Amino acid sequence: MSEQPQAERKSTPEFSLDTWAVLVALFAAALIRFGLIPRVPW
């Protein structure tokens, strides 16, 4: 498989700005939920 031509390798999926925003927000929510970010000051 390592000799597979580079042209045939599948590229990573392209996410829209919307989807990235959702993923980043959910990731941040998970960090807060599981205690990795204990508090966020304002």
Next chain:
Amino acid sequence: MAAAIALPQDPPSSVSTKFLRLLPGLALLFAIGFAGKLLEKNINAYAKGHHLAVPNIEYVLWAILIGLVISNVFGLAEIFKPGVATYEFWLKAGIVLLGSRFLLGDVWKLGGVSLLLVAIEIAGSLAFMTFLGQAFGLRPKLTTLLAVGSAVCGVSAIIATKGAIDADEQDSSFAIAAILALGAIALFTFPLIGHALHLSDHAYGVWAGLAVDNTAEAAAAGALYSDAAAKLAILTKTTRNALIGFVVLGYAIHWARKGEAHAVGHKAAFLWQKFPKFVLGFLLISLLATVGFFTKVQNTALANLSRWAFLLTFAGVGLRTNFREMRKQGLRPFVVGFIGEIAIALFTLVLVIVTGHLFGF
């Protein structure tokens, strides 16, 4: 096998290069937003310490004003542009996180009322803007773009419609410039009108969400009134955004039937493609908050994180607004947009006041 042949990819290092290019603009957004926050805090503290009656100017307004001055007086240097353009990303992430402040029942109740008002607003705005465009002799596709921009959700709707109806670059630039200029005017006039009419936070928030076209400006117009108004403005505006696919699909079919745009293949796939995914993220976080997935402290942390995201957004709103660039686009689309927006603002104001009496807000 032909389908498996990929186009040449950027070298792996380009990801880090792209990220590095964002840093100056991101730093500028943060510096402006934080300066706004410091100004609000320190001016209030000074006024209190010296027994001065100074109106409370929120960080939102400071951030927008500083951004406007930089953009219109000094100009935004190229190095900052990629990072500043991320303000829309922060807006959407902020809206998703704001879901923690809404229990799903509230979303259902408020969203239900909003949905009814949004449906009336969209139908009325599309009809009126189309009439105005025709009366002023604007090109038909420019009229469509202005109608969609003012009825649904500003720049995103114009960009989505442009692709669907094969409109040209010039028409979409006209429409975007008009919608952005009008959004900037709404930012400063809506809170003044709201206070003059003694609108409740709820009524004002729904009005801002219905009548201000761009999501960032609607959120800012709400935040300039109060935190509660900002929440309602964002919820109402998000309801409007959720309907973007249906409106764009309708126009795509209309122009395809006239033979002036490509035909729409799979309608469900088209709707999904145009649907703003951050609405789903907002509903998911709201659902998690409703079932008690987050503690009270965690809910506060999520809300604060959302405020930081909005702080970057509001700085971006000011930096993105360049009146000189807008003036270059010509007067007629702006005049049509201006008359239309005043009519829509008045129409939705009456709608909100009447509904407020009926539903008690």
